[in-house]
Amino acid sequence: MSNRAAARFGGVQKSATYAVFDMVAQMRAQGVEVLDLGGGEPDFDTPAHVVDEAVNALRDGFTHYTPSRGLPDLLDAIATKLAKDNGITVDPATDVIVTPSAKHALFAALMTVLDPGDELLVPTPSWVSYTAMARLIGARPVQIALDGANGFRITRELLEEHVSPRTKALLVNSPNNPTGHCLTHDEARAISRFAAEHDILLISDEIYEKIVYDGREHLSLGALACCADRTITVNGFSKGYAMTGWRLGYAAGPTDLMAQMLKVQQHTVGCTGSFVQRGGIAALTGAQEPVREMVEQYARRRALVVRELDSLPGVVCSAPDGAFYAFADIRGTGFADAASFAQWVLERTGVALMPGSAFGPGGEGFVRLSFATSPEVLRAACERIGRALAERA
Numbered sequence: 001m002s003n004r005a006a007a008r009f010g011g012v013q014k015s016a017t018y019a020v021f022d023m024v025a026q027m028r029a030q031g032v033e034v035l036d037l038g039g040g041e042p043d044f045d046t047p048a049h050v051v052d053e054a055v056n057a058l059r060d061g062f063t064h065y066t067p068s069r070g071l072p073d074l075l076d077a078i079a080t081k082l083a084k085d086n087g088i089t090v091d092p093a094t095d096v097i098v099t100p101s102a103k104h105a106l107f108a109a110l111m112t113v114l115d116p117g118d119e120l121l122v123p124t125p126s127w128v129s130y131t132a133m134a135r136l137i138g139a140r141p142v143q144i145a146l147d148g149a150n151g152f153r154i155t156r157e158l159l160e161e162h163v164s165p166r167t168k169a170l171l172v173n174s175p176n177n178p179t180g181h182c183l184t185h186d187e188a189r190a191i192s193r194f195a196a197e198h199d200i201l202l203i204s205d206e207i208y209e210k211i212v213y214d215g216r217e218h219l220s221l222g223a224l225a226c227c228a229d230r231t232i233t234v235n236g237f238s239k240g241y242a243m244t245g246w247r248l249g250y251a252a253g254p255t256d257l258m259a260q261m262l263k264v265q266q267h268t269v270g271c272t273g274s275f276v277q278r279g280g281i282a283a284l285t286g287a288q289e290p291v292r293e294m295v296e297q298y299a300r301r302r303a304l305v306v307r308e309l310d311s312l313p314g315v316v317c318s319a320p321d322g323a324f325y326a327f328a329d330i331r332g333t334g335f336a337d338a339a340s341f342a343q344w345v346l347e348r349t350g351v352a353l354m355p356g357s358a359f360g361p362g363g364e365g366f367v368r369l370s371f372a373t374s375p376e377v378l379r380a381a382c383e384r385i386g387r388a389l390a391e392r393a
Contacts, residue, residue, distance in 0.1 A: 066274045177325060205234050308386075313386075315328050
């Protein structure tokens with residue numbers, strides 16, 4: 001057999017973010033000092049009370065299967081959190097599923113709503129795995145290039161330009177990776193009216209919801225009355241609670257859709273780790289001060305990075321509304337594209353960035369820098385890039 005893999009992989013590329021991780025690891029193995037700003041992982045430890053609960057669960061022998069939907073206490077805690085923080089009302093017994101990562105929740109949600117040949121609208125710049133997931137399912141991702149000059153806002157006009165009779169769902173991420181943009185009320189109204197008029201479903205990825213700045217209020221599409229019965233909300237613990245390695249997420253949505261999504265869970269992973277779920281209960285019901293402290297430190301780093309980047313020749317950087325990424329416009333530097341700039345910076349300065357083009361057509365001309373690292377590393381990285389650009393001029 002000339003090609004033993006399924007044809008669906010023909011249109012799926014390897015993850016661009018993991019490609020950068022691999023390149024950084026290879027350079028470090030060769031003794032090169034690399035300042036890695038390409039990743040998307042908090043540099044903080046998981047809050048101690050969360051770790052303690054999981055460790056106690058292990059010591060208590062809580063290491064066996066749980067109900068596929070999740071531990072009842074965690075389902076209740078998630079439902080309470082959604083009502084209090086997001087204005088979303090769900091029945092924990094039927095409308096919530098605990099998953100091993102928000103990433104799995106997204107894939108299960110897309111598997112639930114998309115048939116082969118269906119179209120998924122994906123405003124870009126967007127996380128690299130959205131389009132790959134759709135293609136793996138056999139659906140067609142339709143990328144919508146947002147305009148950086150407009151703050152990467154989603155407009156009704158753009159949505160209408162890309163909708164078709166095959167459109168089944170729209171995937172929205174707020175706060176956005178990589179731009180840091182948070183949905184406005186105007187955007188939410190435009191999305192809700194568009195979805196209702198065309199009778200399409202909404203997938204709302206809210207994994208960065210706890211990381212917002214300047215007193216902004218996180219806005220959940222599922223809280224809008226006209227969206228409640230057509231929205232699957234995906235969230236998790238990785239970013240807000242610094243629990244990336246725990247692989248703990250959840251999805252919440254209409255009862256009929258969640259009943260089908262539960263089948264995906266049961267026939268793939270079965271259930272989420274038992275002691276991991278106990279840690280999730282502690283995260284939601286315990287002290288939230290560690291989260292607030294993390295966000296305060298991110299805010300200080302944001303100010304540092306935006307100030308430093310915006311002072312570099314040919315670079316323009318606006319402050320992100322949320323998440324922990326700076327999305328800098330490098331079109332004034334004279335490079336042909338973002339990938340060329342990122343490669344030059346890595347080879348010349350040892351600073352790893354993500355080219356905006358990796359996040360879809362809306363990201364060309366930009367680069368993403370994570371400020372989920374120490375101020376010392378951030379300052380050193382910006383100084384290296386600045387010196388290299390000055391020498392090149």
